[in-house]
Amino acid sequence: MLTALRLLLASLAYVIATFATAAEPLSRAQIEAYVQPPFLLGDRLTDQGVYEMVNVYGAPAGYIFETEPLASLPGFSGAPINMMVTLDREGSFLDVKLIEHNEPIFVSGLGEEPFERFLEQYPGLNIATPMAVGTPYGNTGGQGSSLTYLDGVTKATASVRIAHETILAAALAVAREKMQGIATGPPATPNPRHDEALSWSDLVAQGIASHHVVTNAEVDAAFAGTLWEDDDAEARSAPDAPYVDLWIVDLGPPAIARAALSAQTLAELRDFLEISPNDEPLLLIETARHGLVGEDFVRNTAPDWLSAEQNGLPVALRDADLFTNLAPGMPEGTAMILRTDRRLGFDPASPWQLSLQVLRAHGSFRPVIGSQTFTVTHQTPERFFLRPETPKPLSPWREAMRNRSTDLIALGVFLGLLLPLLLLRQSWLAGLRGFTPTRLGILFITLGFIGWWGQGQLSIVTPLAALRTGLEGGSFAFLLYDPFSLLLWAATILGFGLWGRGLFCGWLCPFGALQEFAHHLGRLLRLPRLALPTRWDRRLKWLKYAVLAALGMIVFVAPDQIDTAAEVEPFKTAITTFFLRDWYYAAYAGFWLLLAMVMFKSFCRYVCPLGALMAIGGLIRTRTWIPRRSDCGNPCQLCRVRCNYNAIRPTGEIEYDECFQCLDCVTIHDDPQQCVPLVLATRGRGRTGQ
Structure with missing residues (x-):
């Protein structure tokens, strides 16, 4: 673990030393390509790349500008979403075009088309018109709303909200300086x-x-x-x-x-x-x-x-x-x-x-x-x-919470039941006669509700984007655009102190749950189990830290490549897009699931960069929550032999940075029919009684 920490710190030092500057603004010729007839590109008006548009007679007709120099809001990759916005002189949108972005869900998931369709909703709207991304709350269809609602993109609502806020922030910055006469609210x-x-x-x-x-x-x-x-x-x-x-x-x-x-x-x-x-x-x-x-x-x-x-x-x-x-x-x-x-x-x-x-x-x-x-x-x-009160859109995080209020309540109930159960009734849970079906039932909720329905698969992309934002001195507000995942992050960080990485990796990771189901399917099919020698198992567990360090460097040195590099995680393919991607992405995710049928959760144990980060976060663990006896390890080795994660040392100590909280060892420890010291003690009492 110390070696991994040294490697990670060295990588971060290299990242800071080689931090790349923001992309250069588009040239006049490049911007001119976005100007549509009957307009022509006029003079550059500001140092931030705002250009005037003129009509065929040379009279002022509007403005065209990139959003990044005016509103550099970080997206989920940590990089801003850059768009070209065209306004007329009254503040109405003529066009909004996508220039460049690194949003993971679009780059190698949904593709650019849904993003471009979202931007097609702006022409004809005025910047003074109150707008929000989503649907009217409680709308029955019988009453209109003075807010204009833009249709979001399924599975990418957070990203398009960031794009929307970027567009409005940039457009209003231009309006405040260039269009003083624009109305700001409904008339009396x-x-x-x-x-x-x-x-x-x-x-x-x-x-x-x-x-x-x-x-x-x-x-x-x-x-x-x-x-x-x-x-x-x-x-x-x-x-x-x-x-x-x-x-x-x-x-x-x-x-x-x-x-x-x-x-x-x-x-x-x-x-x-x-x-x-x-x-x-x-x-x-x-x-x-x-x-x-x-x-x-x-x-x-x-x-x-x-x-x-x-x-x-x-x-x-x-x-x-x-x-x-x-x-x-x-x-x-x-x-x-x-x-x-x-x-x-x-x-x-x-x-x-x-x-x-x-x-x-x-x-x-x-x-x-x-x-x-x-x-x-x-x-x-x-x-x-x-004078009607100007309808103001909720702040992005409030709007996101409102739109996902039902999911957040359901997730809160799930976490509110699971966490106290693991904290206060762990031995009772592990001792249930139907513990394995119970655990699989919980994992089914994780996979179906948190993963496929709630799109709450946490990814290494988020902490890397947050790290980049911190180094740039930017805003972390982008994290609020996905409150469902943010609640999972909060529970995971709380779990660091109570259990280490085990809470998320063992109970809350949808792809981890999918791998565990693949393992049990392999058992039903009577497939052979492949187990690496202990020496190679320990060596390969360091691989995930190397992957994490490499991603840490790429996200800063070559941020345009981070989305491709982050595909080392098959989460987007298996959870976010339901395998509806190019064949090579689907084949890659399918490979890990097939391997999980014969080698228990191999991706989680050896490759997952998010698991590496979780293990580092687990260093703040404050307690040893798995019960041990003096006989554990000497002479008893039953828990170590049965541990699918190889997270128990021959001495009987638990390696919490590799423990996924499956509770199998707790079940053995508390079962007088399985725990060797308890079995021997029972036999000894029987002989004494005779």
Whole structure:
């Protein structure tokens, strides 16, 4: 064991000394290959490789960037998942493509196609849209959710969650710097239950009806120095008179609409909102010269002289085509009700800007038209609206726990029964007349539920990725993406102190359970048993430490090869993918199972790098939990001879770093019909009694 530790420490020292740097960003030519028509690659905007996309006319159209320089979240191999993301200027995904990754389940398991299909769900979504990987909790299909759920990939949910968090983190980093106008939450909606008595004077006094005036002099100043500066005699004769005298009132809140409209128009508005509940009605009253719309305006269309925007994004306005009759005492002038759709991002409780276009004509025959724009701001008080709480996706680990809550409860119950049984009732369990069927029943749960159903086969890939993350100073959050396996790791680490490696290797390893079933099948088929000479058995047990050290070097020196190297573990083939892989992977896993039929758990004992790590972890064991007698080893050798793992020395001592907690020796130790010292003692008492 000391030799193995020295070898492992030396390997780690070499790894740290030769640690490879991150991959270089893609070149401009490589990134250009990801840009799809009708867009072209523009200038590089940041040192982190964010490029602008332009349209065929050279106008800005969006952004394209790699995720790794912006969000280097480690995957399960310890290396980030690098993707190419394309956004338009409003923050909507145009495309997401996979560049490079080392996720074990995809590299040599499921293949790239399921990963690429997962990424195909992003185009059309906006980064402001709350998203989560999984399915709505408790969804009955009858009610929608404001969260957008992305379909995960079976057996690779943790990996695609890491990819999802990487995409969002990188995209939001770009948005914060380049797209300040992107909405961050759902808009407010009028509160139908909010009621207060209001009059027109109340609307004016409280700023609910905003008043905006543009004088003739201001319009003249806007046209000064242009062809049209002398084309408005009325403006020159009365410079202080208003050219625009505009009132803006949001009619969405019922209390405001009641104060501003006549009873007939109010009834028509209510009927209109029943048909178009997502529209926000906006009342404009213009009492001066501007008049709001031109002679060619067609009702129920967008007004030609008016436009609006909010947070730097355009707001679509359209005539509501309602007969507008105002309440008594209202200003007299041109009045019209416009509508805009809140589903397109308009937030009536936030400030928004209305732009009015002022036109002048120069010349009487085919006049030349000039225009200037005046912008005013309006905001309705928040108290009239309901602001839905922004649906926030659960943190990745909470989402993972929620999606696997049933499995976690079942695993918790299983561990909650097994661990106390092994700790407090070990001798009782080993002494059962049907102990072997009982043990096989427990192993069947391990294989079927933990392994094939729960996908909880622990692998050496996880601790190697964690080691690499620690050396890089990265985050260990990736471990939380698979809470099922994390619970198994917790139980295994607890087992180190109580039993050494035996808890996991003997009871919780699905592939170990599969090998044990193969052993019993071999016995039923009456196949011969192959046993290595003790000398070779002891030598080969050191092989797994060499395999562990080699993997430790590869994961850092050549991380792109670690997934191939980790195939020394047949776990992915036999447990994760149910042997549905290329023939050589299936043949390799099948070889170890066939060998297990004649040589007891040979992979676990001689090759398994995870078993080597478990043996090293077992050094923290705090007790000798297998009972021994002074006669064990001298003269009795029965337990050692029957130990399938060769984990008992001739002296009778247990080699806990090689013990798989099968409890066969405990059964022998407590059985007066098998334990030689107990048999001899019983015979001695019989002769004395005679």
